Amino acid sequence: MNIRFYNARVLTMVPGQDIFMGEVWVMGDRIAFVGTMQEGKKYIEEKLKEAPLWEREIDCDGNIIMPGFKNAHTHSAMTLMRSRADDLPLQDWLGNQIFPVEAKMTEEDIYHLSKIAIMEYLTGGVTAAFEMYLTPFSVADSFRDCGMRCVQTSCVNNFSQSIELLERYYNELNGRDEYNSFILGLHAEYTCSRELLEQASELVHKYKAPFWAHIQETKKELSECMERYGMTPIELFDELGLFDYGGGGYHVVWTTKDDRRIMKKRGLYAVTNPASNLKLASGIAGISRYIEDDIPVAIGTDGPASNNALDMFREMFLVATLAKVKDDDASSIDASRVLEMATTNGAHAMGLNDADCLSEGKLADLIMLDMHQPNMQPVNNIIKNIVYSAGKTNVVMTMIGGIIRYENGKFNIGVEPEEVYKKAEEISKRIYG
Numbered sequence: 001m002n003i004r005f006y007n008a009r010v011l012t013m014v015p016g017q018d019i020f021m022g023e024v025w026v027m028g029d030r031i032a033f034v035g036t037m038q039e040g041k042k043y044i045e046e047k048l049k050e051a052p053l054w055e056r057e058i059d060c061d062g063n064i065i066m067p068g069f070k071n072a073h074t075h076s077a078m079t080l081m082r083s084r085a086d087d088l089p090l091q092d093w094l095g096n097q098i099f100p101v102e103a104k105m106t107e108e109d110i111y112h113l114s115k116i117a118i119m120e121y122l123t124g125g126v127t128a129a130f131e132m133y134l135t136p137f138s139v140a141d142s143f144r145d146c147g148m149r150c151v152q153t154s155c156v157n158n159f160s161q162s163i164e165l166l167e168r169y170y171n172e173l174n175g176r177d178e179y180n181s182f183i184l185g186l187h188a189e190y191t192c193s194r195e196l197l198e199q200a201s202e203l204v205h206k207y208k209a210p211f212w213a214h215i216q217e218t219k220k221e222l223s224e225c226m227e228r229y230g231m232t233p234i235e236l237f238d239e240l241g242l243f244d245y246g247g248g249g250y251h252v253v254w255t256t257k258d259d260r261r262i263m264k265k266r267g268l269y270a271v272t273n274p275a276s277n278l279k280l281a282s283g284i285a286g287i288s289r290y291i292e293d294d295i296p297v298a299i300g301t302d303g304p305a306s307n308n309a310l311d312m313f314r315e316m317f318l319v320a321t322l323a324k325v326k327d328d329d330a331s332s333i334d335a336s337r338v339l340e341m342a343t344t345n346g347a348h349a350m351g352l353n354d355a356d357c358l359s360e361g362k363l364a365d366l367i368m369l370d371m372h373q374p375n376m377q378p379v380n381n382i383i384k385n386i387v388y389s390a391g392k393t394n395v396v397m398t399m400i401g402g403i404i405r406y407e408n409g410k411f412n413i414g415v416e417p418e419e420v421y422k423k424a425e426e427i428s429k430r431i432y433g
Helices: 037-048 076-081 090-102 107-123 136-146 163-173 194-207 219-229 233-239 257-266 274-279 287-292 312-327 335-349 382-388 417-432
Strands: 002-010 020-027 030-035 056-059 064-067 069-074 126-132 149-153 180-182 184-188 211-215 247-251 268-272 297-299 366-369 395-400 403-407
Touching: 020 037, 030 037, 064 335, 069 268, 069 297, 069 335, 076 090, 076 107, 076 136, 076 417, 107 126, 107 136, 107 395, 107 403, 107 417, 126 136, 126 335, 126 395, 136 149, 136 163, 136 180, 163 180, 163 184, 163 194, 184 194, 211 233, 219 233, 233 257, 247 257, 257 268, 257 287, 268 335, 274 312, 287 297, 287 312, 297 312, 297 335, 312 335, 312 382, 335 382
Parallel strands: 002 056, 002 064, 069 126, 126 149, 149 180, 184 211, 211 247, 247 268, 268 297
Antiparallel strands: 002 020, 020 030, 064 366, 366 395, 395 403
């Protein structure tokens, strides 16, 4: 479908490019043009020779067109446990509330429960999710059927999945369809034996591929790994060669100078999940330290059982403000850096380099934010407004691969919302009784 967005405040997220009044042209699944109206006329004269035939022209009325947010860590089907496993420390939460319920979930359950999360992502301007859950094929089916972009890694551990399955996921989910891809990974050091970690390292080297895991989320995780191996999880993973081809970690709340030296050396990404870490009392990540050490940071919500919202606006606000408190410095991190984490850095962490900004040839994964609401007025500094005062209510459109999947409260995901909710209720009643 060919769509012209005009009369828009265009925020490209291209380094060094300011917001400008202009147009974005989408042809098929790609961006064909980004620029001012005058530049558009010149583009037609010099390159196209005649004006494109638009199937739809959208007057943005001064609203913002920008790249979609990339939720760089989540467990979508945990919508089942939303508000069911709250106010508990991490280990109790996992061992007594999460793992027993997950043991009862089927592939079909996960397919349907993921759709609730997908709908929530779309209402919040998220165009891609970095997913980790139990049945990657049904997760991939759910995202594909809804037209949502998904990068997955595995939650292989001593009790779930296997190295053989990890290799199968890697080979069969990459290139399976236009919406899905897969990256090697494991759940965490504390759920994996050394033998399992070594087997994962063999896969990393076989495919020369990046590696991901939950890493150093809590003090307990860090101290117990030190007792087992005399080193931190990051040091252990590096010694085993798991980071030889890059990758990164989710949470990384508790890191040492040596950990960060390894992260920089290996080109690792740190994915921060502030709301989840606050709710589970895991701690506050030292984001400014990562920035100082030139370690790229992306942002994720974590799953809807530990957050409980899948809201990147809330995460951005927390990343920015918690850093100021932790550093005792109100100028600790600028809003523009945080917005970069939520868009560009997330795309790069997920390997979605074609969806990191708005420019010619990039994937048409973009969103529109409503400027005609009181929380966005007056128009003093748009980027700071997005980080500090905007919310999901400002998202009026989410486009993925050139197709509008959410617009003005309506979904275009191949199924009616009430059907999704009904199915989720049925699953909840069966599992929880």
